[in-house]
Amino acid sequence: MKLTASLLGLLSILFATSTFAQVSQNQARNFQIDATHTGTLYSAGIAPPLKQKWSVTFGQKMSYPLIADGRVFVTVRNPSAYGTVLYALDGASGATLWSYPLGGVYYWSALCYENGRVFALSGSGLLRAFESASGNVVWSRQLPGSSFSSAPTVSQGMVYTSNGNGSLFAVSADTGNIVWTAPVSYGDNSSPVVTNDSLFVSYACTYVFKFNPTSGSLIWKNNPGCSGGGGKTPVLYDGRLYVRDTTDSILDIQTGSLLGTYNTKNAPVFAGNMGFFLNGPHGYGSYGTLEGRDLNNNNSLVWSFSGDGALQSGVLYADGFVYVGSNSGKLYALDAATGLQVWSTTAGTSIPYVDEHNVSQPLTGFAAGEGLLVIPTSTTLVAFETDNTPPSVTWGAPVPAANASGWNKAPVDFPFTFAGVGSASPVSPLHFTSEGANQTQDVTLTDRSGNTTSVTSPVVNIDWSAPTTSTTISGSVNNGEWYSDIQITLNSTDNLSGIANTFYKVDGGSTQTYTNPFSISTEGTHTVSYWSVDVAGNTEQTHSTTVKVDTGAPATSASVAGTSFNSWYLDPALVTLTSTDNSSGVANTYYTIDGGATQNYANSFNVSGGGSHTVQYWSVDAVGNVENQHSLTLNVDSGAPSTQISTSGTVGSNGWYQSSVQVSLSVSDNAQAGVATTYYQVDGGTVQTYSNSFA
Structure with missing residues (x-):
């Protein structure tokens, strides 16, 4: 649909009825509604959106309908034998009230209504x-005459029509008597336009006649210099007669002089200062574009509408809206002022072209009145009425969809479809842009009468904030940071959707789901990583903490320094204790000697006193892990051995021996370390190792 600049001026113009149009009524009594064929009703009692009230499938092509006094009248082509059938249908239900076979040659018929x-x-x-x-x-x-294809027009007690033999008739609606007859050019197809003081018919070459409707006297004729059969129905509006042929012309109704030209496939429609024309090639098998033109501004284009590209039907104006149909069966309602499409539906398989030159079917077209819009399709007559269904809302699926727990972690659009007649505020979709649980919004529905009601949306839960997790570490701690036993508790909170799971890793290992406080028993420095995920699916950034664990006792070793022989140390023996702890470190090393008092080891210490001594030693680390005691046995020899000499031989006087002397050495060692070697010298000579008595 296209709008032109003329629209702005148009919007302020009020629609007004034509001076020459038939008095506004709520009925469709002639072809194109009234005796001037304007296709216009100002009080039809319908406004889109519409809904189907009923439909009747005849299976054959049918005429334009009439709507009057609660009934709908239409003629329908016979399936095979020449002729048509007139049907009277109940306007409320579409039920057949009566029917009558019209007979006749070919398959053409037409009708009108009055009183x-x-x-x-x-x-x-x-x-x-x-x-x-x-x-x-x-x-x-x-x-x-022998050939009739001019749809009759009834006005003020007179029925007017013409035959293909060149005669125009005025017949009394009361008695059926022919009141007058007038000669015309051929007389095919053109349905007469009738006002209080004028009657117009139009034939080929725009050969137009104006008669007095009462007497049949000729007032003027527009003879273009050619003639022939095959006229088309003229339309009278605002002092102008719109006639159609190869070239569509606008004539002054007083003089018959040419005022301008236009183009339309079917009879134009008028309301207020607007004319509505289905602009396109004349004839069957082609399609047009519906145009709204400003009659007060040189017929300038205000808007255009192409629909589905197959517009071909008659056009009708009712209560501010213009209706047109397509070969595909689409029926459109447009705002008459703007051309904007306000409603559409599929009425049937096809809405036919108004072929005024075809007697193989009744002359077709639209009708409106008494609260109905009645549309003939190719096989079915469909009646529509104003849809006063109270407005309602059907909720769609939120975007994005909530998770299985009913939570979103992003803004949510909640679409809905609006049914019934009226309006919804706000329009779809609703926008939820804040965090919160159990959020709703209200949609205000306004019906055609202005009554309002509110509908509450389904609940929306939004949480886009991640949870928070902290640690609590408990256990025996010393040296400021080392634990001999440790328990780690993870504390997670989430203010909206709640915690779904808390996870942790120790030293980059596998991910574990936290359920209860956990401990770490392996010695060393450890990194604990942890995070939580809430019910909405928000994942917390990973946090980490370092813990130090010392569950093992230190290790202490002892070394002895001094002169030793055969596991005996010469008094004193020096004892050194060496302690290590790979974690929290050694706090103290302790020792006892021969079960004596516990002493705090600081430096190497002496063990003295002859005999066997026992040293007990152990260490304690910074977190209080106590090493099992170790025992060291030391043998200390604190005294020299004792050697006794004895001689044997012939003893003389004065200490002299009279023979060689046998010398024996006897050695003892009280500390029991034992004698290693005994030495002797004779007269200061060479030191010799004693092994046996010598002489």
Whole structure:
């Protein structure tokens, strides 16, 4: 749909009825609604959106409908034999009230309505008047001539039509008598336009006649210098007569002079200062673009609408809206002022072209009135009425969808579809842009009468903040940071959706789900990584903490320094204690000698006193782990050995021996270390190792 600059000026213009149009009514009594064929009703009692009230499938092509006094009238082509059938349908239900076979040559017929009577004309020129309520034939008149294709127009007690033999007839609606006859050019197809003081018919080459409707006297004619069969129905609006042929012309109704040209496939429609034209190639098999033009501004284009590209039907204006249909069966309602599409539906398989030159089917078109819009499709008559269904909302799926727990972690759009008639505020979708649980919004529904009600949306839960997790470490701690036993508790909180899971890793190992406080028993410095995920799916950044664990006792070794022989040390023996702890470190090393008092080791110490001594030693680390005591046994020899000499031989006097002397050495050592070697010298000579007595 296209809008032109003329729209701004148009919006302030009020629609007004034509000076020459038939008095506004709520009925469709002639082809294109009224006797001037403007296709316009200002009080039809319908406004889109519409809904189907009923449909009747005839299986054959049908005429334009009439709407009057609670009934809908239409003629339908016979399936095979020439002729048509007139149907009277209940306007409320579409039920057939009565029907009547019209017969006639070919498959053409047309009808009109006034004062409780339906007037139907067959293709052979048989004009009948029916009681609209009962279907009884009031009168029947065979008109002179052999070929009829001019849809009758009734106005103020007179029915007007023409034949293909060049005669125009005025027939009394009351009696069926022919009141007057006038010659015209051929007389095919053109449905007469009638006002209080004028009657117009238009034929090929825009050969147009104006008569006095009462007397049949010719007022003027526009003879273009050629003639022929095949006229088309003119339209009278605002002092102008719109006639159609190869070139579509606008004539002054007073003089017949040419005022301008235009283009339309079917009869134009008028309301206020606007004209509505289906602009496109003339004839069947082509499509057009519906145009709204400003009649007060040189017919300038205000808007255009192409629909689905297959617009071909008649056009109708009702209560501020313009209706048009397509070959695909689409029916559109447009705002008459702007051309904006306000509603559409599929009425059937096809909404036919109004082919005024075709007698193989009744002349078709749209009708509106008494709260109905009635549309003939190719096989079905469909009635629509204003849809006053109270407004309602159907909720769609939120975007993005919530997780399985019903939570989102991002803003949410909640779409809805609006049904019924009225409006919804705000429009779809609703926008939820804040965190919170159990969020809702209200949609205010306003019906056609202005009544309002509120509908509350489904609950939306949004949490896009990650949870927080902290640690609590308990156990025996010393040296400021070392634990001999440790327990780690993870504390997680989330203010909205709640905690789904808390996870942790120790020293980069596998991820574990936290359920209860846990301990670490392996000695050393450890890194604990931890984080939580809430129910909405928000994942906390990973935190880490370092813990130091010392569960093992220190190790202490002893070394002895001094002169030793055969596991005996010469008094004193020096003892050194060496302690290590790979974790928290050694706090103290302790020792006892021979079960004596416990002493705090600081430096190497002596063990003295002859005999065997026992040293007990151990260490304690910084977190209080106590090493098992070790025992060291030391043998200390604190005294020299004792050597005794004895001699044997012939003893003389004065200490002299009279023979060689045998010398023996006897050695003892009280500390029991034992004698290693005994030495001797004779007269200061060479030191010799004693092994046996010598002489």
